[in-house]
Amino acid sequence: MLNGMRDHQAARADLRGDCARCFGLCCVALPFAASADFAVSKDAGTPCRNLRDDHRCGIHTELRKKGFTGCTVYDCFGAGQRVSQVTFGGQDWRTGPPGHARRMFDVFPVVRQLHELLWYLTEALALPAARSLHAGLRTALERTEELAAGTPGELAALDVAAHRQDVNVLLLKTSELARAGTRGRGKDRRGADLVGARLRGADLRGATLRGACLIAADLTGADLRGADLIGADLRDTDLTDADLTGAFFLTQPQLDAARGSGGTRLPGSVTRPGHWTAQV
Template identity: 50%
Template sequence: MIHHVKESAEGLEELRADCDQCFGLCCVALPFAKSADFALNKDSGTPCPNLQHDNKCGIHQNLREKGFKGCTVFDCFGAGQKVSQLTYKGLDWHKDKERAQEMFNVFPVMQQLQEMLYYLKEALNREETQSIKTDLQDRYETIESLTNMKPEALLLLDVQAHRSQVNDLLLCTSKLVRKGKNASKKKSISYLGAKLRKADLKGSDFRGTLLIAADLRDTDLRRCDWIGADLRDTNLSGADIRGSIFLTQIQVNAAKGNRKTKLPPHLKHPEHWM
């Protein structure tokens, strides 16, 4: 039996992208290849042709229709505004061409740090993690201090080492949250196109799992771990995902669903859901 879980979005809002406070870094720093997600090829450090002089996207309201679906499922976890306003103190890359490439290199490092902060904050918000709260808080403060470093120091960080330490705590969080019959082991690393409508999958471990185009309509997905799961075109219509851990807005945006889909309180129903 799944009991009521008190979920909190405290502190998560500041770990989301605020494009108004960013200099369009994701539109310049990151590369993408022509595919179902992007209408053209773009190299790292090259501005997207849709990026305007005011750092706004010229087709923001029509990204999916124009072939830029990939942009609608990306979130820098607040790295853009942090690099723009804190690391470089409001210095626009347009105005300092000599430091522009450094800024573009710093951005993906900051994005990874901010992502770790997001997951740690979510873990801290869960009542089930009381036994590891101190460790979570200590690690959160350590990673947060790294985000305040100067560009030169950020570029020298061993991000993978910090990720490994954070991951140990996230795994522990997952076990505490997912207690139940499906919590003991991962069943598969791939559910590509799987037909799982109305299945009872509560408490499952979907970490790093491929769920592309899987049918999870009306499925019980409460208290699942979704970190790193690929939900592109996964049908979540009518599914109950409340109480789950490490599900991001990016993943939700990539999936299909409807107004009957029950999401954790810190996540929103995408506009393209019916």
């Protein structure tokens, strides 16, 4: 059991972005539009104006103050360092041969999706209630890892949406098993529009909030124990003193986009965002 726990923790660590080993791919390959999350607009393949020659962010410690909150809540799930150091062998997009940068920018979002699936599958394998699915989950994880280890050409041609759909079938079954013994599991809020919803103190134990839009919702003191939060939009969601113990498929980027407090109870798969302590 202890070895399994260590393996799980190691897998989680590998599926977190390591900017020191990446060529700033998220700051170049991805587009963003001027909004509450980004101070300016940028096209895909165009370096962010704040990206330095050493691939580091020039305003990293001031991102929120400068209007780049979107950057602070983004995580590539380790895809950046993989594409930079493994897929393209450590050759950065600035110095590579003609077409190298374009291939790298095309591959990065694909690997990012695969690494996100690896994260969900790793989390699913940590759920004792889904033990009957563990063999299938391990097979899916191994297949996803094989795909992520593909060549640039193989990755560019990959139908990642089809693979996501196959994995999602397993994740749905995992969710059903994980929530089966939780009171309140009948609450199905999948894809619900809960923007600004007043859910203070709500009993959402064992609920499924898959893909729910909870932007600026008030979940102060809400009970989310054992809830499925895969794909839920938690931007500016107030989780002050909420209980998320045992909630699963909650990613660090989701939590980083929310608001919370020292009294917010969290599952072991995520860490308390540093900016929460500065919130009033």
